[in-house]
Amino acid sequence: MPWMDVMADMALAPWLVILPLAGALLAGLWPAAARWWGLLTALLTLVMALLLALQVHAHGPMILDLGGWAPPLGITLVADGLASLMLLMTAVVGLAISLHALGYLAGEGRGHWFWILWLWLWAAMNALYLSGDVFNLYVTLELVVLASVALVALAGGAAPLVAAMRYLLVSLLGSMAYLMGVALLYGAYGVLGLQALGAQVALSAAPMLAAVLMTVGLLAKSALFPLHVWLPPAHGSAPAPVSAALSALVVKVSFYLILRLWLTVFPALPLSGLDVLMGVLAAGAVLWGGLMALRAPRLKQVVAYSTVAQVGYLFLLFPFLRAHPEGWKAVVFFAVAHGVAKAAVFLAAGTLQRAAGHDRLADLGAVMRGRLKTSFALGIAGAGLVGLPFTGGFIAKWLLVQTALEAGLWIWALVVLGGGLLAGAYVFRLLGPAFEPGPADRGRPLPAVMEWVPLALALLTIGLGFAGTPALSLLARTLAGGGG
Amino acid sequence: MPEEITTWFLIGFDALLALTLLGVAWRLLAGGDLFRSVVLFIAFGLLLSLAWVRLSAPDVALAEAAIGAGVTGALLLVALGRLRRLENRFFRREGGNT
Amino acid sequence: MAADVLTPQIYLLCGVLLFVLGLHALVVRRHLLLKILAVNVMGSGVFMVLLGVAAGGEGGVDPVPHALVITGIVVAVSATAVALVLMLRVKAATGLARLPRSGPED
């Protein structure tokens, strides 16, 4: 196709940073029109993310030297399979969140702050996914932290403020550990580019300590099991679009960065020990999150604890990285499937909460029966979280179990399956009230968009059930390090 | 010979500065009086810019003195003032209730 | 020249110790203002390691870490400002300038 050749020469990657940043700046200048800037940005960014994914799929990874300065001196943007898949997932979920927020925040006096901070968060995440430089990654990471802390605190009230404070301190601790890692790497090799570092890192003390500091720092940010305390109150009490953005997207950021570092910078280092430790923490997260989700009395709390559990799956990454060269792809596909499904669940929960005026599970039956479209969306997306057949979650867990068995890691396969059973139990709890007999009540009137958006995302979860092959072939176009 | 003496004098100065920095950091993080911690932190920032000069980084020294010590110090002092005022407000409210 | 080698080493050592000192205080201290100060001390430690590396390199003083540290100082002051305001909001909402032992469930 001729247009493909024209596209091959175009530098699309910078636009994925320019567009949301320009949107964020404009929304900050004209808060009254913030939502329209937000919507325009969301649409344009989705188009760009689609084009970029197509371009990468057709022509392989692209590296762009910013300002025309070649790597040891300048910063690079790297658009490869992994980055473009994350960008695409962010754009799809981001558009859904923006559309839903249009209805959810209508008539809220402080609604424009959501739009401004959300566009900043989006810009920061895109910049992070594209960055090919360890120090630049630090700056983008701080942007993500500041925007998401402000979004958590936006709800006001003691619990969200305390959660935001805890999140900020844990994140700053993580950032400092990461930055010390950067300093050690620069001290040992004198370069900052991911590729350049990957080409030089060999088994010795400095990169080992840097790897440990950076990994642990980022783990703290991503709320892996013993460090998860701030997550449930933060994600559970925020406005629904914020919860969706935090649970579906922000949690994936530090996971992505850890994966990127181990794929590109540290492939020469051994993972022995680390993989078992991470696997145990991951299993702890899956169990603990699942059990807490079974006990939580409110709809959004259940979903928030489900995120604690699902972060656990993400960090099965380490045993997989060690045991199977392609193992990380299954985990990335899981991250994408979880992002879409979790956003759909949180948005549907937000719609039900708005309709009923509360989100106590025990009293939600009538509204769930009255708002069938939304309950249906909750059900399908919930099935995606559990990993029932015909959903993206099923393919993701299938890939995880298959990879685990191929590598002889039957313990981790058991964790995946056991976690699935727990997820089945708490998703059934979520849907339970809908199946009780009783009157149906549509609750408060709501804009139609709040019902259609969760449904569309939920249907996309089913669509992802057929996206395994294209996603994996896009991921095959990922730049790996180690002499490359 | 005098050159060597200067060199060793400077190294002694570096060691002394490093020890002072560590001591100040230790004291300011030890807790107790918050106002003292904040003042010590500002002093810490100024000592740091001295260290940056010794590490031949005059640009960083300027930035540290202006931003690290100056602006951060002002931020800390004003935050401490507001914290005290909030404390008084809570104290008064609780005093009124009981 | 002994000074060319020793000076950066002294500051590398000092930077590492500042980093650990800050880390320890961040975990152990409970008042939020002290925790915020601890993060700043950790940051200064990292900056010192970066500048020590810059001064101890083979090819003369390296300007790139200087630029990185200036960026880092500005990022640190931004984060500190946000943390301080958040601390005041927590104080106003809960009456405490410290974090409760475990997260409140609601």
Add this chain to the structure above:
Amino acid sequence: MIRRRFTSPLVLLMSLTLAGLLIVVVLDLPPQPGLAAPVADAMDRSGVRHPVTAVLLNFRGYDTFLELAVLMLAVLSIWSLGLRDPIPARPVQGPVLHGTLRHLIPVAVVTGGYLVWVGSSDSGGAFQGGAVLGAAGVMLMLSLPREMPMPSALVQRLGLSLGAFAFLAVGTAGLLTGHGFMGYPPAWAYHLILGIELAASVSIALTLVLLFLGGRSRRVRHGR
């Protein structure tokens, strides 16, 4: 408290272990050339004569752009957290401080401007200059805590985003004219860098004053 008795020694032990590991590693760092040589080689194409400025505004200009974004986002985050409290300071009485300020503030403005301008050839630059200007603004605020002379909400927002906007516009123009994102045509580099530095220093100064005030003013809330 029992928990505390067990965790404190554990934290101490872990800190000491980390300190030991870090000391061993940093004192054993291999000598490496760093980036001094590549920077020196590219200086004649950078448009400025001072290496640190060249790194900040040209070679790694993208970092600096995002750093301006961090500053701006910090102010927005603080504004989103609520209205600001009055500054805990009394208005200054008497002629001494007012007289001092009347002389000090012009000096600070000149010093700040000089630092921005000199950044292209010597130590200085947008951040240092902006910080001095910001410090002058903070002193002004402190001397008049009751009747602060603040510009209107739109002007505040414009001034706040000026630096980031200028940087983004120049960076995008570079992308559209074939010099790459964040690239300058070498012939114009000096002027573009000076322009960005001026815009950035204004934004930085305003940002620092607003960070100091903490929280948005009532005007920002209603100003649309």
